[in-house]
Amino acid sequence: MIRHLQLTYGELIDMDGVVFPPGPDRDNVFRSRALTALAIQDLTGCSAADAAAGVIDCFDDQGVDGVAVSADHNRVWLLQTKWSDQGTGGIDMSSTLKFLRGVEMLQDGEYTEFCDHLDRVRDGLDRAMNNPGVRVTLVLVLFGKQQPAPVLRAEFDKFLAGVNDLHPMADLVVLNFAEIYEVVRRGADTAAADLALTLEQWGYLPEPFPAYYGSVAASEIAEWYAAAGERLFGRNIRGSLDLTDVNQGIRSTLRTAPESFWYLNNGITILCASLTKAFAGGSRAFGKFELSGANVVNGAQTVSSIHEVAREDPDVVANARVWVRLITLDACPPGFAAQVTEATNTQNQVVARDFVALDPVQATLRQDFALTLGKTYVVKRGEPEPEPAHGCSVVDVANALACADPDARHVARAQQGAAMWERGDQGTYSTLFRRAPSAERAWLLVGFLREVAARLQAEEAGREGRALRVVATARYLIAHVLLRYAADDGGADPDRPAWPALLAKVGELVDLLTVTIDTHYSPHSAIPAIMGDGDRCVDLAATALDHLRSGSGPVDLPAQYSTAARKERVTRRPNAVTVLVDAGTLPDGTPLRFVPRTSRQIEAFGRWIDADPRRGIATWVNRRGSPLLWAADGRYYSPSKLVMDMISEVGIVVKAVQGTRHWQTEDGRILVDIAEAVRSGES
Template sequence: MSSLKVRQIKNKLLEMFEAHLDLSSIGANDLQRETKILTRCLAAFAIYLQTGCSEKEAATSVWDGPDDNGIDAAYFDPSDSRVILVQSKWIAKGSGEPEAKDIGVFTKGVEDIIEQHQTNFDSRLQGPLSDIFIRINTPGTYVHLVLVSTGASSLAKHGQSVIQKLLKDINGDDPDAIASSEVMGLSEVYSKLASDPFQGNLTLDANILDWSYIATPYPAYFGIVDGLQLKEWWKTHGKGLLAENIRQSLGGTEVNSQIKQTAATAPEKFWYFNNGITLVAEEAAKAPAGAAARSSGIFAFKGASIVNGAQTVSSLSKVEDDLSLGKVRVSIRVILLKTAPTGFGNEVTRTNNLQNRVEPRDFVAQDPEQKRLRQEMAIEGIDYQFVRGGSEDSNSTSTNTSCELIEVTTALACATTDPDLAVQIKTGTSRFFTDLTKPPYKTIFNPSTSGAKAFNATVVHRKIDDWIEKKKHSLSKKSGIVWGVLVHGNRILAAAVFKKFNANLSESISDFSKQLDQNKLEAFCDEVYDKMVSAIEAHYSTKFLANLFKNPTISKHVFELVVT
């Protein structure tokens, strides 16, 4: 039976991906040519399933070939802020599993990507590798490892321990893990191919509480579902749930974190805080019910897709406390399209997603301190933009006579010379705006912070960043601690340079710019960098630097070793 499934999978995978694959490294007379092609098809299929991208995009994400460092495919999914790394193995007999030594090669490649070591990757991968490095270094990005084969759906003890050790090294003691893994075997590959959710043939089974029916002008149901049911939907169908949505999950945003927190700690309040979800479906089948029919209805929605509420469903799927999830109540609408005019489903999708998303940083517009800073900078000819405008690119408003909220926040966090703030800014700026009445926001934005100090700190921080970029370009070996300090330790480095430079940031902007000694500043950058490298080599040479510089205790120790 397994061999039959393998043959069926083979034909389908070749149909989907072979034409889009780069096969130039596989010789025409290679005895393993078919197996190598199918291994690449399998890697592409894993990316396709995980992200919902096109078949061509999935195929072009395949790295398999000479010096791939164990990584068969890599893809950044912007809708979920996840980097997907895949190792694949085609097993013709349909049984067995990847060998532990191959998994070890894969985990070593993952380590090199996390630490941004380029040395062990072929030059043909430098373009996509650089893109993945940028994504990995962005706060809020997660890493998901997928081992896919046409064999067993689980790994033997040794192979599993290799993966678990890597995850432990990457995640450390952080309760909000940034790395996860998944094993897909013959059973999962076969079932996903047989019912491809991205082809619009998904059927959702739903238990809707307190439901009602709207007959005209177009049929629809509305009511309430519980959070545990939504989690099961996501576990079963993944991003296939969102096939018709204009955007999918946005990953680890502050809003999504709050959704998870409310569900886990205050499930009884969830319905009051959440906008609910909207589905479209071709048609519905409803199970017969007795006298209490309206209190609970069992439905099957055919050709279903969530068109609004992706963040709600994907966030609830990450809540581990199923008991709390069972208490969560979420409003739901299901709009049936079978008898609706052509194009009505697209209208529903578009109009349900026209609202602009409010971010925590938007609330600073109401803070008098920000308005004061803008006025103080304006007196000296500096345009300070703290209200989010049409452009999301902070660099578009960063010049010699302008600055914007995010870079000012980053500069002030480092200029306090408190390594804890530098660590917090490294893990993302959004937490600074969660509560404008408390630290860390109030630590840097308070009456003692003048407009001059804010801009002067920003100027210094820009120059430190410029030094870091020049230093990175000067290194012949883009790996190891000498590289990792520049990539992952940039905020601690900046905090230490601010401490040693000890400039009077509260001087007027014009006087500060005249007196700023760039040679002295760069000399401190050299000194701090060398001491950081030495400190890590002496005390933390076996640590993941990506994880080390998100650890407040270790970062503070490195900081103290450098500045004392």
């Protein structure tokens, strides 16, 4: 195990800031971080380098050692790892509560409380956390044989119950000694499974590469997922997505017309390292096959949806069949697996939105935009969209009409995205476009929604945490509330001259919604999910309207959601130099050595310091303003000033540095880490 971690991640794991000198303690830090990367790679099927980038373990990781986000931002994995050389790694109550608090902070967007390592995945994580359909998996990676104690399980269950109060959004996975060793045995770079399956009415394609095809009973496919889970999808670019319109459509077909499923589903493509056919099944009526190293590279949603429906009612899938292709790679050229995976996942898929292009209402509206306004109205997906001043798309108009509709449930559909295009008596699209709106009204509403979005962007600077999450996800709800408030007087959409007075209330509504959500819903509830729930949107809209109609005015935002309050807290927090000087931790005359932090710095400073070794040496003196006596010129500096001057000398351009991260004592301790230890009472 240790050798595997070193060979796979030895050059990839970031060990900057580790205060331990070479030895057992430093080795254990590396192994813990490498184990986190191993788990990320196995769970997501990503590369070793990408897995290592997701390791955020450091002093300020808030209990979260690793973060991974799927490419489509529909899945997030948050990991805590416990390494033990003796194979006894386990989790205690303190670590459990710290991890859950860290997860909650990420859920609420409190990224600034984490160390810089989070910056590597921050943008993708934030996009995923603002997705109302995201699935979050908490992962405990325990290098031991014991499961978490019941009292710890209860803490996780309580937390997950709060997150899942609207619909299943989060779950817990525990990887212990046995699972981790199985990952290493199998090879973490490509998760895979061994499958035995029966192909009905099977066929064989011998050239140019061997492949089999036929039908498989849906009940058998459900068993695949039950046995192998996400390891089935190691090469698939998506994995299984639990809460999407595609999955909902697959499940609906299984429940309502299982006998027609073969005709209505695109099927499954499986790549495998090798394949053997059993002697049984001599005719083409059925054949029994054994696959080693199998990966579902297309059809992950079909597999997971069948499993989900079979869990609810096994009888439902008894009559369903699925078209399956088996491609064995032992005779294929290098790179063929990646080629198949990419091709089968990037072919254009027809989605519900595409069918609106056939609606005569859209043709009428497109013509009206051109003739009445001289602007472009784009209906078909894939058409280039105009610059904002020159037109808009059917998506823009649909979202704007949803905001203007008296029923706030349509706002939730706009937040969900794909749900906007449902047809029928209760479908949102049919409701909004039952009669073609005039181009003038559609354009007016699109403009108003854009102004709300712009005002919300301006509100970002003053808020953080859950308030910032409201800013990011409440655009449609806030526009809906303002349009209904404006309609109190005349019942019509507000003209542009009335917009400034309405838009001035955007910040007030952000604060009101933040406080209301905190007061009425679970403290662990996901705000994007709330904005995507019809009933919650109805309740929140009613509360916000009552507030505006009462003329109550601004709402006091809790201090933890205010950037100004946080800056005040940060200002009161003494910097590392002050902490070290006040505590007297380092005696006067303590020798210090410069530590470059990036590959570019290592290269540049290596030559520069080799030319004059004194440039990499300083002495600590207990004085607040300038505690470093630089050996190169005998002058006193602050750590940041000295590092900035040195970086400038070697020709590197940066805006700012944290100087105390670049100087270490003879025993390998970094100044900033020593200061953190003093703050936490560890030194």
